[in-house]
Structure formats: structure tokens, C-alpha cells
Amino acid sequence: MSNKSDSPSTDRRQFIGGTLAAAGALTLAPGVILHALAANDKATAGASGEHRWGMVIDTNKCADGCSACVDACNSEHALEGHDRPATDAVWIRPVKLKDKQTGHVNRLVMMCQHCEHPPCVDVCPTNASFKRVDGVVLVDRHRCIGCRYCMMACPYKARSFVHEALSDQSVNAPRGKGCVESCTLCVHRIDAGGMRTACQEACEKEGHAAILFGDLNDPESEISRVLKTHNSVQIRADLELNTGVRYLNL
């Protein structure tokens, strides 16, 4: 009976919550507290394994010289640089790929690919790197010890390390010195029911619409329809990580 399901059981909580709704928090003995989590009707249900969030990026639409998505990401998560490109936090970055034989240049944006089998999670000694049931790969900064194994393990150079003490972080993305971080797929928006990431919003506003976010598990979603009708690739598909971010026209 070791049925280890990834998805958290909320039934029990709801039961406890219902029973204790009036009490709020019940003190059983000093230091032992039963929390009435679900009693609070403001709380959202949380991540669900029904979804797998992902992105598709159309490299033909990604415009040369544009940095709208990077700026949007920086302001959404209050990422500030110190003019030190080697160490500043970068969650999304434009990359140019040149075919040396033909001279053809492809431009795309690169960020955490939200791998189904994430090497960053495999190597993390503290379980700080983890994958949510809905496929979003995150760092739990309460656990991260800043060893940076995950940065070495990530084939996409998707992660950054925070070198400086921070203040005035965004409430969207609490972050601090000594921890590793990367694209969260705007998880605060996902949890709030939002269906567009900050970068997608900015890219659309610029008129490029190169980024599309959505539910890979839902056959009716736009992203699934695009992926079904277009030839897309995973970058370094040979690693068999089954990335959640895919690219068109690459």
C-alpha cells in the first residue's frame, strides 16, 4: 500500500477544515496546533496535476533587438542588475543561433525549460529544487543552501545565483542573497488563475506574439492546438528531459 501519489490530498484537510472552521486554529497541547487550512475560503485550491504548464516560442516572430520580455520579467519579479552581466540575475534571455554554413540567424528566448525530468532536481542535496505537480520547476528558498549544483546540472544555463543582499523585492517573487533562482513560469499568476505570463503579455504588446503560455495537458488549449498543427522542437531533445518549453521554426 505504498501508493505515493504526487498530488496532495486535500480531502483530509477539507474535513479537518470543516470541523474546525469556527475554531480557526485549535490548540491541542502547548506547541501542538491543528490548522484549519481549508476553513479560509479565500485560499485557492493550489497546483493541480491535471495541468502541465508550458510554453511555445516562435523563433520567427522573436524580433531582433527587442527586449520587451526581459524587461517585463525584470519588473514583474523586481530583478535588478548591478551592471555585472556575468553575475546579474537573468530569468529570460535572448539567444542568437547562427548556422555557420548558411549564415542564417535564428533568435529565440531561453529560460528554464521546466523539464519533466529536471536534472536540477536530481542533483539538489536539500530538495530545494523541486517540480510542482503541475510541472513548474521551482527553488524553495527556505531550503536552498546556495551550493549551486543545480546551476551546473542545468543544460540550459537557466539559473542564476543571487550574490548581493536585496531589499524591496516584489511580493510576486520573494528572493534573497545566497539562493539560486530561475524562471517560475509566473507561478504567482498561475496560482491566481492567470493564463498569461509577464513575458507573453509584453511580447504581445510589442506586436510580436512570439510567446504562448498554456496547459500542455488540455487538448483544447491554444498551446496544444499550436503544437498539434506545427512542427515544434525541444532544445537538446537528445537529453530526454521532456521540456515544457518548445520552439517553432527552429
Added chain:
Amino acid sequence: MRSSLISNRRLILLLTVLLTPAMQVLAESAYVTENSKAAVLERCVAPTDVMRRNHMDFLRHGRDDTVLRGVRGLEYSLAECIDCHASTDASGKAVSVADEGEFCQACHGYVAVSPACFQCHRTTPDSAAGRESLGYRFNANPRHPVGQPVDGETDHEQ
């Protein structure tokens, strides 16, 4: 036997004498800082003595629910503590809850326990982050309908 009893009594007396000023400080210290939202609200999300004793457990419990399981809008939310308890200075600017004499620092400084929260979490209400983009205060969730939008203070005034 008898002498040890006396010394126990003496000890209690001594402790009482020593602790009285400390207890006075606690009793006299304001529960909320002036010029904060909390100052005009009747009550916190739980009775004050419960919050004083247990806020760290509430927050630690909630952080796992939010970070690992994506549950937002919890009853005990650090972001909402700060929304409510950060005071404003004369010019209306928010003051950090970790500043000298402010809501968190006042007690934490007194007991010499440094709150590690603020290595990562901001110490003033976040006015820049768009309401729509915030998991923690956002209520009209189309996938998980969870009731009426919260309108700032009215939320706590029941």
C-alpha cells in the same frame, strides 16, 4: 530539605523581581504600530495572544502550502502581515517592519531573535506589483472560484 525549599522560594522571589520589568515592557508595548492599517482594525486574523505565541508556526506552515503546493490567499500570509502592520511616516511613505521600533523589530529586537524572513521577503507593502498578478490577494480565480474579491480593509472588519 527545608533549606532547599527556602532557596526555591528565594529563587522565585528573585525571578519575580527580575522578570517584572520585562513583563511590564511586554504588557505596555503596543500591539500595533501607529499609522498602520492594523491600528484602526478591531482584530487580527486571530486573537492577539494567539498571534503573538504562534505566528511563526502559522507562517512556517503556510509557506510550505504556498511554495510547494501553490495554495494562495491563506489566512496567515506574511505579505498580508506586512500590508497591515507596516506603518507610514509623516510623508505617508511606508516604513519597514524591521526598522527600529517597528512592528516586527520591536519584539524581535527585545528577545534577540532575528527574523530571517526578511532576507527574502520585502518589509513594506508592495504597491508596485499589480493586483491582478498577485496570487496572494487575488480572489476572482476562474479555475478555482473562491468567493468575492477582497476590498482591502473590509476583509478584516467582521
